[in-house]
Structures are given as C-alpha cells and as structure tokens.
Amino acid sequence: MMRLLFNILIDIFAILFLPFLMAGIIKKTKSFWSGRKGASIFQPLYDFIKLIKKHLVISKTTTAVFSLAPIISIAGVFTASLFVPLISGSAFWNLPGGLIVFAYMLGLVKFFSLIGAMDTGSSFEGMGASREACFTTIVEPAFFIIIASIMALSGIYSFESLSKLVLASGSYGILIAIFAALALFLMVLIEGCRVPVDDPATHLELTMIHEVMILDNSGHDLALITWASSIKMLLISSLIAKIIIPDGTILYPLYYLITIFIISMIIGTVESSMARIRMSRIFEFIFIMSSLALIVLSLCGVGMFEGLGG
C-alpha cells in the first residue's frame, strides 16, 4: 500500500515537473554547445508561472474552440499519461489497449490544437496546422507498428510489454530494443517539434510548424499548450526508458531520471549540431522512422514464428 502511494506520488511529481526540467536541460545543453552560460534549468518553469499570471489577448475572429483547445490539450495528455509507465516503472492503469488509448488521446489533442489554430483565420497558423497534420499521418502508423510488434512478441497488450524485450528475448531482444528506441527517439523529435524537423527558436513564421500554430495564444492558454507539448515529449521518452531499462529493478526511478536526462542532452546536442531540414524534405526524415518501424516489425515477426526469440 505504501509502495503504491509512493509510486503515485513520484508519478505525479514526474508529470508536473519533469516536462519543464526536460525543456530546461535541452536549453542548457544548447547554451553549453554554443559556449554560453545559459539560463537555469528551471527557467521553463519560471516562464510557465509568468505566463499563468499574464492576462489574455484573444483574436476577434475566434470562437469557443480557440479557448477550449488548450484545456483539451492538457486534459488529453494527462489522460494519456495514466496509461504510460512513468518514473515508478508501471503505468497508473495497466490496461490492455493502452497503446490505442495513448495514441487516440494524442489524436484528440492534435485535433483540437489544429482547429484551435485554424480558428484564428490566419494563413500563417493555417500553414503550421497543415504541416503538423500532414507529418502526424506518417508518424502514427510507424508508432503503431513498433508498439504492436513488440506487444505481439511478448503477448502482453499494455505498455508493460516494452520492458520484456531486453531480458526475456536475449541478444535478439536487444537488437529489437535498439531499433525501437531509435525510432521512438525520432518520434520525440518529430512530435516535440525539435530540430531537424522544426526549430522552436526560429523567428520566421513561414518556416515554423508548431510555434506558428500558437501565434495567437497568450497568457495561461499559451502556458497550458507549452506544458502539454512538453508532457507529450516526456511521455514518448518514458516509452524509450521503459524499453531500455531492464525489467524489475528497484532502482527504476533512478535509471528513469538518468535516461530522461540523457535523452534531453541528446536532443540539445542534435539541436546544436544540425540545421533544420528543408521543409520539402522533412518527409524523407520522417520516413526514416517508418523504415525503422518496418525493421522492428520484421524482427518481431521472425522472432515469433521462426523461434529466434528464445
């Protein structure tokens, strides 16, 4: 009972603070690579509090959808997080079909953030929404293939199956785990709108994707949206952590924190060392994820039916 309570508490801590911390670490890494001292890693949290306090500026063109979108975003990612194993190592609800709930909750978030952006009638925001919607269409099937293959291989239909890869299937499982983790890392970059897909620091509306969609949001609306999108990054990173960290260790929370830390540092490093890809070639980048997914699929299939899984 105490253990359960402890798990819930650290999970709540994770969902409330880790997203900000992740963003802070990414920023810190970027300033390290560019030779600056940089802001404290808690800066995103301070920004969030500052935004909450500000009052709203809303476009005259908008309808109720515009002010509903941030709430639905945050509620959607929170619900999705209940099905994902966070810092405690097991999800709050380990129910079958967690994958689909997770994906469709993110779909709900996406649906409302898209129409929220279109609500302003701005062509810039339309542009961002159009690109975001388009990229998701390719990411989602790849994500489904990866998780479903692993689920089929392990015979467990919740995200718990991810941790069974490394130990249960031996070296073959490690191979699958590497490819799956790599693909999910690309998904973090794409869904989190990081370089090389999107540059969160750009100042030209024409080249932005996610940032341009929230041009007209301000005050606590903007705060909720940024929080929601960093939670989304954290959730996908948690899946990577679940794949990498061996099942059943007591030190799971520690390993988890280290993994999140490393992922954030890698994102920061990628962001400092690479330029954004040209808009028309982003598809090619996203298809890398699809091909990784196909590799995972074939490895899992062969493992299941040819007995290599052991």
Next chain:
Amino acid sequence: MTGYFIGIIILLISAVLVFLPILGITTADANIVKTLEFSPAFGQVNFAIDPLSKFFILIILIMGIISIIYAKGYLKPYIDKGKGINSHILFFVTLVLSMLAVVTCQNAFMFLICWEIMSLSSFFLVIFENENKEILKAGIQYLVFMHISMLFIMAAFIILSIKSGSYDFQSFAAVLQNNPELSNIVFLLAFIGFGIKAGFVPFHNWLPSAHPAAPSHVSALMSGVMIKTGIYGILRMLTLIQTPTKLMCYMVLIISAITFLYGILYAVSQNDIKKMLAYSSIENIGIIGAGIGIGMIGLYYNNFAVAFIGFAGGILHTLNHSIFKELLFFTAGNIYTKTHTRKMELLGGLAKSMPKSAGLFLIGAAAICGLPPFNGFVSEILIYYGMLKGLAIGNFFNFIILMFVFSGLAFVGTMAILCFTKAYSTIFLGASRNEISAREECSPSMIVPMTVLSVFILIIGIFPESIFKNIIMQPVLSLIDIEHHIKVFHPAEPVLMTVSVCTTALLVLLLIFLLLKSKLAKGKITLQNTWGCGYNRPNNRMQYTGSSYVSPFLSMLKPLFKKIFDIKKPKNLFPNEGHFSLKIEDIEEAYILHPVLKFDEWFLSKFEKLQNGNLQTYIKYGLIFLAFAIIGSVLL
C-alpha cells in the same frame, strides 16, 4: 404537408408494431418466425427476426424516424416554392419499410424483390430535384450500379437454390456447410453484390455521385442505414456459411483495408462537403469490413476471443457510423439550406451565425475520427484490439497482413483527423470567405433530431459496457458458433473497461481544467485582430483554404490522384482577371471505369447500323431470326 404527416404516422405505427415483439428477443437463439404463403412460385416465405435482424431493425427504424423528422425543416423551402413532396415522402416510407423487409426476409426470391423495391425507392429519392440534369445523371448511375449489384446477388442465390432445391435461407445453410469450394464461389458473388451496395472499393463509384445529388435527409438515410444492408447481407451469408475459408477471410480483410485507405484519401481531397462525407462513408464501410474480417479470421483459426472482438467491433461500428454519419449529413443539409452551396471553400466563419450546427458538426467530426470520449472510439479500439490479439495466432503471413491492416487503420485515423479538421475549419472557423454566408441558425425542427443523435454519440462513448451488453452482444454471438457461448465474462470486457476508465478520466480532467481556467480567466481579456505578422490589412480571402490545408499531404501522395487544374493567371501591369480551380478525380473511375465504358460504347456503336429505320430490314431480321430458331430447334 398532409403527406408528410401521414408518412410519419406510418413509420411510427410500424415502429411500434416491430418494437413490441423484438423486445422479447433477449438471447442469441430466440427467433421470431412468421411464415406467409404467397403464390406457388415463392413457396413458403419465412420472415424471421433473429438477433442480427433485430440489431439492423433498431438502426433502420430509429434512424428512419429521425431522418423523416429532420426532413420537415429541410423540405420547407421546397414546399414554399410549390414543389410537391407527397411522392417523395411515399418513397421515403417505402424505403424504410423495404429495408425492414430485407433484413427480416428468409426467402431468397422474396429477398430479391424487397431488395429491388429498396433500390428503386431510393432511386426516386435521389432524383428529388430532377429538373437538374446532373442529379438525374447521378440517379441513373446509381440505378445501374444497384442492378449490377442485384445481378451478382441473384447469381449467388440461383446457384444456392439449384443446389438446395428451395429458396429458403435455412436450406442454403445445409448446402453451404462442409462444401468449401461452393461456399467460396457463392461468398465471392454475394460479397461483390452486397459490396456494391455497401460501397466497398472498387465498387464504390455510385456513392460519391449519388450522395451529393440526393437531399440531405435522404443521403443521411442512405449513407447511415441503406448501405448497411450490404453489411447485413455479408453477415447473413456468414451465418449461413458458419466457418469461413481462408480465402474469404483474407479477401474481406484486404478489400476492407483498401476500401478504408482509398475512401479517406479521397475524402481528404474533396471540397464538396457531401462528396467528402460520401467518401468518408466508404472509409467507414472499410473499417466495418475490417472488423468483420478480423472476426472471420478468428473463426477460421478457432480463436473465440479474436472472433468475438472483431465482430463486436464491426457491428458496433455499423451502429456508430449510422449515428454520426446521419448527424454529419444533417449538418451538411443545414449549411445547404442556409447558404445554398456545398462547396467548402466558399464558406467560412459559419460558427458565429450557426453556433448549434457548428457544435453538432464538431461532435460528429470528433466521433467519426474515433476520438474519445465519443462513440467512434469504442468501436475502433475494439477493432484495433481484435487485430492486436490476432497478430499472434496463425502464421507469419497472418502476422504481416494484420499488421498492414493495423497500421493502415492508424494511418486512416490520422487522415480522418486531417480530413475533418479541414472540413470544420474551412466551413465554420475563421472569417467568411464570400458574401453568401448564413445569417441565422436553422429551425428547431432540424436542430432537435440532430441533438438526439449527438446524445446517442455521447451515451455510447461514455457508457460502452451497457450498450454493448444490450445491443451488440447477441448479434455477435449469433455469428459465432453456439457451443462457444460465454455467458458471464466476454473477451471484450477488458477493452470496454479501458474505454470507460479513460473517458471518465478525460472528462474529470476536462472539468478540473475548465474550472481552473474560469478562475484564471477572471483577469482582463483583450480582444484584438489576428496577428498578421506585422501586416495590418488582412482580408478574408487571404485565409488558408481547405485545398491549401491539405496540399502538403496530397503532394506527398501525388500518384494516387488525378488532378485537373484550370488556371488563368493574372497578366499585365493591372491584372483584372484570373481564376484557379482544382478538381480531383477518382483514379479508379478515371483509369478503370471510364476506359471500360469507352470500350463498351465503341463496341456497341458497331451495331448502330442495324437500326436504320427501314421496315423491310426489320422484317428481314425477323425472318433471319425465325430461320435460326427453326434450324436450331431441329438440330438440337
């Protein structure tokens, strides 16, 4: 108007007459059978209500009554213009009643007659505005397709009745079981026949032309209910065959996968709102088919859980689709009534003048995308889960096929989001793109039936378990062998549990954040123009259009579309003229159907000379025919 009320009364009476007996059907084996004696040609005709029929009767009656209530407001402008609607209502009632006959009839001969009445009455409904040439053409295309469908079903039934020596479905079952070759052929024929009605690709061409042509309440009924009779036919064939062969399973699954992918791709590309909805119906028929396919694979591999979840997903999606598709077609009707256009790109900003329609469309759109907490989510998660469970049964081939369908369904889910965010934002959001925007909301007689539908959507989405136990369970069990019945625990239970847990969590969190926001929003809110990146004089036509919204996506999948551009660029120093239009044609129609029709036309034109208007020539033909007939009869 009297005709209209008589129509409603007939439907209500029939509803009462049918509902009373079917309340008694509470288990999968309880059937009501009524035997009628027609002329000797038919033999005995059984009309039976089993759980499968009961399910379809529910859909047909509820949706039929809701549609006819909606029709009052929709037909009002036509009545004001002096158009008679009595015959229209007559055909509407005939359509509903003939559908009831189709789903209860157990005699092949009678079934075909009811089927034909259904097709004909819906044909007359489609050509309601028959002074318009386009509409008449669409109607005739529909009629032709329906008769091709009829031919295939007839062929299947003829084979069966020759083998069994009777027209009764039960005697067909005896012939079909333990005869895989025969059931393969019969199922293939029946699948094509019923598939044309349901709109499976590549037999879908009538849908995108008939739906925009028909008045909205008719397209709602046709898309929400009538095409489901095709699904009913396929399910009925399955109950007769009982254990499907491998060929059937994978054929249904693969055709369904192609159908949903094809349907949603074209739904994304359309700018005519009703055409978009028609293609989205094709997509949803594909999803239903995928559920049925999973169920069949479960049956084939003797895996009860997979079969149960697959069929449950397919059947629940049938119900769900009929609800939200009606809702969406009604919204399209509202828009058409107020703005007289179906082109999305001429609209914009309607949410301000028609807030109720906008909200209802949003509910329908979110439901059709399968988003929680609406009903589409429940059926889609069941189908997904059936596939997930099915991955591990069978062999590598099964694994790959199911994974293809699985990821295809995920692809479709995101494309549906693309499609319906496009539709919603182009029609309802932003500012009006043209002068034709509506100034007022539709009358309550149109809004009320739509509200009822949206309540259905929410109820199924939030309380899936009770709906499942009461409506879906029995038809599903009637499709699966009786021996495997599980009374207390059913395999879909954990998934439904997941659904109710996550919808509850979502709603609670939404409420919390809504309260928080209303606390926070107490501060000052400033209204401003939309940020135009420093540009101060934006105009409404600078907004993103539907076409530009989906353009990155369509350019990614270029080879799958046939685009017809019509561009006139502005020239000279003071450009005054210029226009741009883009039409996207169905590739199946452009590259397969049209060449076949062209060839057909060319081939038949060779015989034009036979008809030269000369009486003597015709007498000559008569004589030649007679000679052939006599010689033939002598020789044989």
